Amino acid sequence: MAGRILLFIQSGCLHCEVRKTFWEARGSAFGERNLSRDLAARAELLETYHCRTARPLLFSPPAGAEAIEGFDTERLDRFLAVA
Numbered sequence: 001m002a003g004r005i006l007l008f009i010q011s012g013c014l015h016c017e018v019r020k021t022f023w024e025a026r027g028s029a030f031g032e033r034n035l036s037r038d039l040a041a042r043a044e045l046l047e048t049y050h051c052r053t054a055r056p057l058l059f060s061p062p063a064g065a066e067a068i069e070g071f072d073t074e075r076l077d078r079f080l081a082v083a
Helices: 014-025 039-047 073-082
Strands: 006-009 031-034 057-059 067-069
Touching: 006 014, 031 039, 067 073
Parallel strands: 006 031
Antiparallel strands: 006 057, 057 067
């Protein structure tokens, strides 16, 4: 995985695309797991991160370091400052 940022997305999700664009615009490396196409990603989300939501989620591994759900640019910028 690139960087310390792991983004869980779904195909066709506008919020997911906005989140990806946000990180790309800041030049941040991130890993991406598509829940729509990857059953292992769904299992990872549940088993590793104990999360069942299909909304765009971001984690800073190791597991549980921080999870950010939704799109709050101020919180994401703070996350980026320490990632």
